[in-house]
Amino acid sequence: MGAQPASDAPRQHGQHDAAVVIDNLAKYFGQVQALRGLSASIRYGRLTGLVGPDGAGKTTLMRIMTGLLVPDAGRVTLAGFDVVKDNDAIHVASGYMPQRFGLYEDLSVLENMRLYARLRGMDAEHNAELFDELLEFTRLRPFTARLAGKLSGGMKQKLGLACALMARPKVLLLDEPGVGVDPVSRQDLWRMVQALTDEGMAVVWSTAYLDEAERCESVLLLNQGQLLFDGPPQELTAQLEGRSFRLENVGAERRALLTEALDLPSVSDGVIQGAGVRVVLRAGEGTEQVQALADRAHVELAPVPARFEDAFIDLLGGGPGGTSTLAERLPPVELGSDIAVSCQNLTKRFGAFTATDHVSFEVHKGEIFGLLGPNGAGKSTTFKMLCGLLKPSAGEAHVVGLDLRRATGAAKSRLGYMAQKFSLYGLLSVRQNLEFSAGVYGLEGDTRRERIEEMIATFDLGDWLCATPDSLPLGHKQRLALACSLMHRPPVLFLDEPTSGVDPITRREFWTHINGLARKGVTIMVTTHFMDEAEYCDRVAMLSRARLVALDTPDALKRMTASAQRPDPTMEDAFIQLVEAAERETAAAA
C-alpha cells in the first residue's frame, strides 16, 4: 500500500522501539482468570502472532490493547499511550478487527468504507485517493457495489481489514482473521499484512492455527492466560529438532499405525499426512520403539523438519492417546454395497446462479472423503444436497443406496450430521440433549437407555450431565456433539467444518475418534478449510466455481501440482494451484 501510516512514528522511535508494552497484566471475569501476570512487548514493522488454544485469553488481551476492556492489574501502553488513561488516543493509534467485524450487511462495499471513513472524521476529498489505494490493495474494486452481506467469508475479512486500515493506525490488531477463510483468500490476507509491516506498522494476528503462527516473525504463545513463549517461532521449533519423524508410504494401514504409534510411551504426538504418518517423540526418548513399529509394518522411518505445531503440542504436554474408546465399542458397519454415498450430475441452481454444476462421485464404505474448495465454490451446497438439507435442481444423490428424494426418512435415519458450531440445544442440559437425539432418531426403551449410558461412558460426560452445553469446555462440547450425532449408529457421518476455530489438542482428539470410526467401516464425509485436516482424508474432491476440478488422494493431488520450483508442495500449495488452474481454464473458455 502506498499510504503512509498516520505519522512516521516507527522511524522516529527507531526500529527497536516497542509498539505495545504489556506489563504484569491481569484480568478476571468473576472467578475466571482470563490473564495472569502477562508481560511482553510487540515491535513496529513486525507481524506478531498471538497464539493459543481456545480460552487462552487471546481476545481478552486484544480487547485490553484496544482500550475496550480495563485490566484488573498491570498496565499496557500502545504507541506510547496508556490504554486506560489515554483511551481516546488509543482509538486513533490502533486499528482493530474483531472476529466478526462490524460490517453493515445491508450497505455495499463502498458504502461501508465511506461510513467507516466518516466515523473516523475524514473528509470526502481525502477519501477518493485513499479509497483507491485500499480497493487496489484488497482487490475489492470489482465488488464495490455488492452488499457486504453477499460477500464470501474471505472478502468480508478483506473489507473488514480495509475499514480497520482507514485511519492508518500505527498498530493493527486482527482477531482470528483466518477463521472461515479459504487458503486462496488467506494468502491474500497474508500478502496485505506483509505489505503493512514492511511500511513499519505493527500487526498482531491472533490465531488458534499453528501453520499461521509459523508464518509470523514473532509469536506470543498463550495458554490459560499465561505466556508460555515469546520470540520467533523458529526458536521454539528448533528445540524440537531431531524429534519429528515420518513413517513413509504406509498406505491403507496408516490409521491403524497411527493408533499404535500414539499409544507408544515414547511418542507424544502424531498425525496422518497423506499416505504417511508423522510422529513426534517425547523429550529425551530414542527412536527404538517407533523404528520397531516401522519394521513391523515394513515401512521406512524418515526424519522430517520440526514444525511449530510439534513444539506447541509438546509445550502443552503432548496430544491425546491414539485409541478411540468410541470406536472400540462400536460394532463394525455392515452395508449391502461397497458404495456408501454417491451422486450423479448433482446440480443446484439458485435463480440464474449455479451453485453446484453436474458433480458426480462415489464414496466407498469406510472412506474418509473430503470436500474442499474456496469460499463460494459450492462446497456447502453440494454437502447440503448429500445430507438432504437441500433438494437438487437436477441429478441424484444416494446415501447407502437410498435416494434422498424418495426415501427421505429412511435415508436420513442412516446418516449422522455434525455442524460447524456444534448445534446443541443450549437451553437443555447435557443429558436432555442426549435424550433428545436418541428420541428424534426413534430409539426406544432399553436400546435408548443403553445407548445414552454408552455415550456418557465413552465420552466421559458423567460429571457434566446437569450442565448446559454452553458451560462445557470446548473439548467436551465437541464430544457431546459427536455423541449426539452418533447415537443412532449411522453408517455414514457428515461433518461440516467440524473443527473450525478449535485448538490443535481438541482437534487431535476429534480425529482420533474419526479415524477409529473409519476403521470400523463408518463412511465419513467432511468439509474443511484446513489443509492438515485434508491430509486425514482418503480422497479429496476439489470444487471450484461450482465444478468438480480434481478428485484424488491427498498425495496424488500434491504430486499433480509439483513443479521444478516446488518439488514437494504442501496440501495448501496444491489447493491454491488447483483452484488457480481451474480459474484460468474458465477464463480461457469464456
Next chain:
Amino acid sequence: MSNAILSFTRLRAQFVKEVLSILRDPRSRMVVFVPPILQLLVFAFAATLEVRNVDIAVYNQDAGRWSHELMQRLDSARFISHVHLVDSQRRLHELIDRGEVIAALAIPADFSRTIAAGDSGRAQVLVDGRRSNSGQITVAYLSTIAAEVGAGITPDAQAPTPVTVRHWFNPNLVYRWFIVPGLTGILALFSALLITSLSIARERELGTFDQLLVSPTSTPEIIISKSLPALAIGTLLGLLMISAGVFAFGIPFTGSFALLLASLVLFILSVVGIGLMISAVSATQQQAILGAFAIGVPAVLMSGFATPVENMPTALQWLAQAIPLTHFLVIVEGTFLKAMPAADILANAWPLAVIALVTLTLATLLVRSRLQ
C-alpha cells in the same frame, strides 16, 4: 426404527425439547408470563371508557333557586370529583385551556327568573374538545342532570319520560364485564403467537434446525411438536383469564364451558399456524418477534375488541372475518354474558376450524419449502 410419517418416540422427544426450551429461555418466559399479568392489571383497572373522577368548573351569575338546585346535583354527581366555582368568564376559559377541568358551565343571571316565568332556562356548557370522547360522555351526563332539574320544575305534570333504556346482558353497563372476556382472547392470541414464532427462529439462530432437518423426523412432526406446547400454554392462560373473570371480577358466566373450551382450542390452533408461518420465514428471533407484533396488533384492532367490526369499510370487514380473534371474541363474550346457544357458537367456531386448517397447512408447506 420407524420411518412412518408420525412416530410417537420422535414426537415425544421433540415435545419435551420444546417445553424445556420455552420454560428455560428467559425471553420465552417473559413473553409467556409477564404480558398476561400486566394486561390483566392494565385493562381491568386502568383502561376504561367510562368517565370518572373529572373536575368541572361553574360560573354561576344567578342567585336563584334553580341554579342552586343545579349546583346541588352537580355536587352530588358521582362522576365529578370536584366542582370549581369561578367568578368570571375569563377564569372559566383559563381552566379549560390549562386542562384542569374537562367541561365548564356558565349559568346566566336570569336563569331562575326565566324558569319562574315559565320559560326554559338556558345555561352554556363549554367542553374541552381535545378530549373529545370523554368530553362527549361528560356532556351526556350533564344533560341527564339538567333533565332531572327540569323534571323537578313541574312535579305535578306527568313526567315526560317517553323512553326508559334497559341494557340487556349487562344491565349496569359495567365496563369490566365487557373487557375481561375479550382479554381472554387477546392474551391467548399473543402468547400462542409469540411462543410459536420464536420456536423455529430460535433453532435457526442456534443452528439446531439443520440438525433437526437431517434427522428422520418429518415436517408434520416438527409442526405438531411445536404446536402442542403453545396450545397447552395458550389454553391454560385462557382458562386462567376466564376464572379470573368469574371469580375475581364476578362476571356472570351464563353459557356452556365445554363449548367455550373447544372454541378456545380451535382458536389457539389457528393462531399457532400463523405463528409458525412467521417463524418459518424469520431468520432471527428478533425478526420473529417483530413479525408477531406486526400481525398481532392489527389483528386485535380489527377484531372488534376496540371498535365494532360493522363500523369498518366492507373490504376490511371481509378481512376481519379471516382474523381468528374476531370469531373467538363473539363466542367468549356471548358465553359469558348472554348464554349463547350452541348453534350460535358453532356458527362462529367453524370459521376458526377453517382458519386453523389453512394456517397450519401453510406453515407445514413453508417449513418444507425451506428444504428446497
